[in-house]
Amino acid sequence: MAVNYSGGTSNQTELEKIQEELYAESHTLRDGLIEVDEGHKSGADVYESSADVTISAFSTGAVTATGDIDLNANKTGVSLTSFQYEDFIDEDSLKGTRFERSMGKGAFENISSEFDQKVLIQVAPAIGEAVENMIWDGATAADQTLIAALTPGAAQGSISAGAQTLAAAMPTNLVSSLPTVILHNASNAKATPGAGLGDYIKVPSIATVTSATIAAEYGKMYGVAPSKAVNHRAEPSEIFAPLGDRQLIKIANNAVGAAQQLNFVVEGSGESETISYNGHKINFVPLVGFRIFAIPSYLKVLMDLMSDVSTLKIGEVANGAMQRYIKNVQTMACWVVGQKYITLYGG
Amino acid sequence: MAGKKFINPFDAGVSYSDFLKSLPKDKTVSQHLKGKCTNEQIKWIQTELKNYKKK
Numbered sequence: 001m002a003v004n005y006s007g008g009t010s011n012q013t014e015l016e017k018i019q020e021e022l023y024a025e026s027h028t029l030r031d032g033l034i035e036v037d038e039g040h041k042s043g044a045d046v047y048e049s050s051a052d053v054t055i056s057a058f059s060t061g062a063v064t065a066t067g068d069i070d071l072n073a074n075k076t077g078v079s080l081t082s083f084q085y086e087d088f089i090d091e092d093s094l095k096g097t098r099f100e101r102s103m104g105k106g107a108f109e110n111i112s113s114e115f116d117q118k119v120l121i122q123v124a125p126a127i128g129e130a131v132e133n134m135i136w137d138g139a140t141a142a143d144q145t146l147i148a149a150l151t152p153g154a155a156q157g158s159i160s161a162g163a164q165t166l167a168a169a170m171p172t173n174l175v176s177s178l179p180t181v182i183l184h185n186a187s188n189a190k191a192t193p194g195a196g197l198g199d200y201i202k203v204p205s206i207a208t209v210t211s212a213t214i215a216a217e218y219g220k221m222y223g224v225a226p227s228k229a230v231n232h233r234a235e236p237s238e239i240f241a242p243l244g245d246r247q248l249i250k251i252a253n254n255a256v257g258a259a260q261q262l263n264f265v266v267e268g269s270g271e272s273e274t275i276s277y278n279g280h281k282i283n284f285v286p287l288v289g290f291r292i293f294a295i296p297s298y299l300k301v302l303m304d305l306m307s308d309v310s311t312l313k314i315g316e317v318a319n320g321a322m323q324r325y326i327k328n329v330q331t332m333a334c335w336v337v338g339q340k341y342i343t344l345y346g347g
Numbered sequence: 348m349a350g351k352k353f354i355n356p357f358d359a360g361v362s363y364s365d366f367l368k369s370l371p372k373d374k375t376v377s378q379h380l381k382g383k384c385t386n387e388q389i390k391w392i393q394t395e396l397k398n399y400k401k402k
């Protein structure tokens with residue numbers, strides 16, 4: 001008996017899982033790699049202080065005003081920037097797809113619960129990744145101009161031409177990243193207070209970082225870092241390095257044969273893996289071209305509320321529109337203190 | 348005729364502009380710095396000057 005059918009064919013099964021994009025994890029805020037200081041709406045005053053003392057010969061006489069003890073405190077106002085991610089969501093275009101099955105009955109119902117649970121849910125991690133990138137790479141247009149205007153030179157106390165090239169190539173953002181702030185800031189705690197080059201330590205004579213050179217390049221950074229920062233045991237200095245350094249380090253460490261030199265210590269694996277260089281933990285973050293050797297709390301992200309990063313407001317658009325809005329708002333600034341103890345490879 | 352005064356680019360306060368002005372016309376950066384800076388320093392300065400001239 002012949003079977004007669006017309007009208008084309010259609011797939012009768014589908015994969016339940018909708019593959020999600022892979023988002024870089026936001027370790028900086030989630031794991032507190034650096035100091036996150038909350039509670040600031042639009043601006044925050046950052047204070048730095050120090051005491052300078054000078055020894056003098058013993059005397060049994062009355063204490064005099066010697067000027068041998070200088071107590072210093074200064075304030076720098078840091079402006080925070082508010083920014084947002086927002087859009088309309090119109091799921092009507094999902095009609096005729098698998099998502100239609102999870103829309104409620106009734107012509108007003110055009111929201112797919114499956115789409116919300118499997119696709120819309122990715123907005124938060126995507127924002128998390130974007131913010132993580134913004135902390136470590138990028139500059140405001142104004143800061144890019146200021147950095148380009150600095151006079152480059154090879155000695156400490158001047159920016160390298162390489163750093164200017166990296167800064168010029170950075171994405172233009174609403175908030176300047178930590179490397180940008182290290183390069184140029186208006187801190188009143190610098191040797192020369194006010195807007196200008198940061199007081200960071202530059203790593204001279206650097207070369208392209210590859211698996212063959214990474215140990216030597218980290219050695220240069222370690223070698224030039226201020227001894228006080230290296231020896232600060234109350235809060236050990238850590239290294240902040242580009243994500244790709246993890247691969248270069250492992251390739252370097254795992255070279256076969258006589259070339260093998262274990263310059264980096266790798267302990268654990270997966271989530272608990274830690275990699276260190278000369279006892280200093282390496283944090284892999286989305287830096288581009290730069291590496292930082294610093295006491296972690298000297299690198300700061302000032303925010304209104306850290307959980308703003310993952311807070312999304314979703315609601316119906318007014319006046320009977322069958323669309324929803326989605327909005328995330330955050331307030332942030334990157335800042336650095338104790339600048340003369342921060343070593344910037346690539347600076 | 349006296350030559351130009353040697354300026355070490357690694358000295359504090361020396362800009363690349365100062366250094367390039369001090370470079371004799373008949374010498375490359377490498378030739379000029381040979382014996383005064385390490386090979387590693389010379390290589391870096393060459394890269395730096397390439398970046399500087401691109402600006």
